[in-house]
């Protein structure tokens with residue numbers, strides 16, 4: 001039997017009176033690409049921060065490959081690579097220096113470091129640009145550099161928070177192609193948040209639609225779309241966006257913001273610096 005890469009049970013996290021995550025149950029199977037979708041404020045980033053151990057788990061339980069994040073934080077951290085929503089590459093360093101920094105932080109053995117940094121850069125197609133300053137990179141290249149940073153420790157679980165936000169369609173496809181190539185080569189599990197329904201439909205094995213701190217619908221994109229078609233009694237297959245709209249309801253258009261309204265604040269959409 002394969003072990004769950006991530007298992008959240010009754011996970012709850014509040015910021016003062018705001019229940020950001022409110023009894024989240026979630027299982028991500030080893031080897032799958034799982035998409036956590038939801039409108040702004042649904043609780044995706046907070047849940048991810050609990051899974052990565054960056055936030056404590058005040059209520060409920062989170063296990064990563066069987067390790068309880070509350071009891072075995074370092075074991076969990078050694079298993080995962082994390083690309084946060086915020087810019088994590090240092091623009092005053094070269095691509096290679098950025099990845100080497102992560103190799104040191106994640107304790108890649110000194111003897112293997114140079115080779116592993118080179119492999120991580122090659123995996124995201126940045127070998128030729130490796131010795132240029134990151135501030136000369138395009139938005140898509142910066143995102144791929146951040147992917148290399150997360151991959152250098154050879155994680156069993158890669159967690160990406162909005163990996164393609166603010167990128168043009170070609171750069172978005174490039175990021176996904178590199179994620180998929182690494183996953184095919186290593187069997188790594190991928191947990192990703194996105195607002196882009198088309199990407200979730202195309203690249204995720206299963207998705208969880210999160211709203212007000214909980215997963216409200218779960219399945220493969222095809223299952224969710226077919227389920228809505230059956231409820232509507234139509235033969236035309238609805239989109240994942242239609243499913244999402246049904247789950248999140250009218251809240252999408254007022255306080256939560258439309259899930260297509262990505263409101264990118266990343267500074268990587270154009271050039272950095």
Ligand SMILES: Nc1ncnc2c1ncn2[C@@H]1O[C@H](COP(=O)(O)OP(=O)(O)OP(=O)(O)O)[C@@H](O)[C@H]1O
Pocket residue numbers: 015018019020021038039040041042043044045046047
């Ligand atoms: N540091 C914080 N302090 C106070 N409230 C916060 C903080 N971080 C998040 N929240 C609140 O918690 C709720 C969930 O936020 P979270 O960032 O987890 O949602 P999200 O689904 O990741 O949204 P987005 O898609 O916009 O990134 C929101 O109501 C948000 O305003």
